[in-house]
Amino acid sequence: MKLLKKNYNFASFEPFIIIAFWALLFASPLLFGRYEKQIEWDQVFMVWINYLPLLGLFLINRFILLPKLFFKSKKLLYFVVTSFVILIIATGIYAFDKNNDIPNIKPQTMEFKKGNPPPMHQGRNFPPPSDQRLSNSPKPIPLFANFLILAVLLVGFNAGLQISMRWANLEQEKFKIQKESVENQLAFLKNQISPHFFMNTLNNIHALVDIDTEESKKSIIKLSNLMRHLLYDSEGKSTSIKKEIEFIESYIELMKLRFSSKVKINVNIPSEIPDKLIPPLLFTSLLENAFKHGISYNKPSFINILMHFTEDKLVFEIENSNHPKKDDEASGIGIENTKKRLTLLFKNNFDFKISETKELYKVNLKIPL
Template sequence: MKTMEEIKKLCVSRRNLSVLGVQVGIYALLVSIWSLVIMLLEHDVDAAKESMRVNAFVLFLLLTVFMANFYLLVPYLFEKRSKVKQCAFWIINLLFILLWNKHIFSIYNADLPDTTIRIGFYQFGVMWTILNYAMVVAAIFVRYYIRHNTLRRQLREQKQKMTEAELAWLKNQLNPHFLFNTLNNISSLTQTSPNNAQKAIGQLSELLRYALYETQPKEVSLNGEIAFIKNYINLMTLRSGSNVEIKSEFVIHNSQLLIAPLVFLTPVENAFKHGVSGNRPSFIHISITEDKGEIIFLCENSNYPKTDMDKSGRGIGLENMYRRLELIYPERYQIEQRISKGTYLIRITIKPCRKTSPPKV
């Protein structure tokens, strides 16, 4: 009973019905083409009809051999990877082909006195058997091709799901990391400038609103991302002293460009974390420009690396950013970094996909 249910399920599957439709279409096409050729060559309607009858019968025998193997014998015997079942597969096929083509093999049942005719008949029998076995091999290869493509599609889908899960995990790491660093800066302001601290809390609420609610799509408007970075720079400027020079420039010609959310946040955070000294002149220059569809992020700042004693927000920032870029923009991004004479520079170039509006969530 279970086997019959499996056979029924196998026969009515969309994939197998598609194969059946293709085979029936090829069968009808071959019969029609051959009859048309006879009609054009012989100019005889009766000859064309007879040709259609004969070829319809002969090709039907081959089609049945193919379908019997594709639906039943190959999946239930050949693909089981059992030597006994595979041996049975070839024996059953031999018996099936001989019985199914009995009428073909017994056309010349009468005595054949002419040796040449007998030899021709034997040769025909051998060639017809080989042609039937060719249908068996064709059924094996068609099933293999379909199964191989199905496995490849499943692997692609699984890889896509794993990539999406990793990206979600990376972004979930990024938000607490950003919040921790921002609260750490506001904590310092509460001691040195309570008024600025109160203002910073208001700005932080705007940043959090964007980070938590506006970054849910895979890609967001570049202009929205720039507005977020501007707000973050303004928030960090409240804590910076008069000895810190902060410059920013944003030149975007295509307002429809999209980008992965918060992808430039880490280098901006690091610029304020490692580029500002409490008693020495410091600078931070940040720019985002667009050139021929490429997004270019540039951040240059004075370099005052934190000591081992400073454990504030260390560990996941840049590594997280590199991994996100690799997953979202494979072979469509470049990163250049260098440190020279107390200056750190990072340049990120991204070639985003050509889209005109943010994807729907």
């Protein structure tokens, strides 16, 4: 079962976005230029030369101004320096354009012989001379003004892209830290079985060796299987329901070594087990809590364990006689750890209820399959 989905490294797409942007910009005179027969490379090269100041501004902004000023909490200084750099480049373009301005060619006008009026066409004069038409046509935007407009857009694009990618990186780091935190919490919470259990079980097996050798051998095998499940099978994020049930049964059999036949322990688990996976060691704290606080050596005691399945849920119930101990606070820690782990694993998609009276303590747990 996957707790958290893999997050993609969106920052790795940044170079492709930049390359695509500049490739499209430099290809624009080839893609959108209006040429009658063939590409006029002189005009294309002239457009590319006009793009070089923009490329220089982009590189300065990306590798110097943004990392050294903007992302170092010097935003006001960044805007001042960036504006100054843009104005310096625009001034240079203006001076270069003025010094290399091509003089206007005086348009040729039609000369008519003296005494001959201008030709008429159906009562209308010819269009006005070409110099008059040219004076009325809109003038192109100067290069420096065009640079200023594109420079502002380019700086905004560059800063926006950098901010977006840094935000994506921060979100990814936050996601990674959160994932590691969840995994560490789960690793801690799922291994809450008390070390005293192993010590008591080994002592019981040691006492059983002289009384019943065969039974002691079986107990050692069960303890070995239980420890193997704790050390190896529970390392993954999920385990089969069958293995978890085998763990529960081994745990109960070993706990029976400590108690006499006066303690009634009933286990009701169906023979047909769904072939599905669940998080390991979900029921360990509940079992330990029942045996630790549900059994008295002076009063009749019982523990009833029930597990059954629906189409999409596993239902685990455990009830025991209620014999409060002085260290009830410690038992509450196990229950709280179980709640925390269930919340980390299933969010709100589980049901965990506890009911308690003077004689009975009951836990009902439902988890999705």
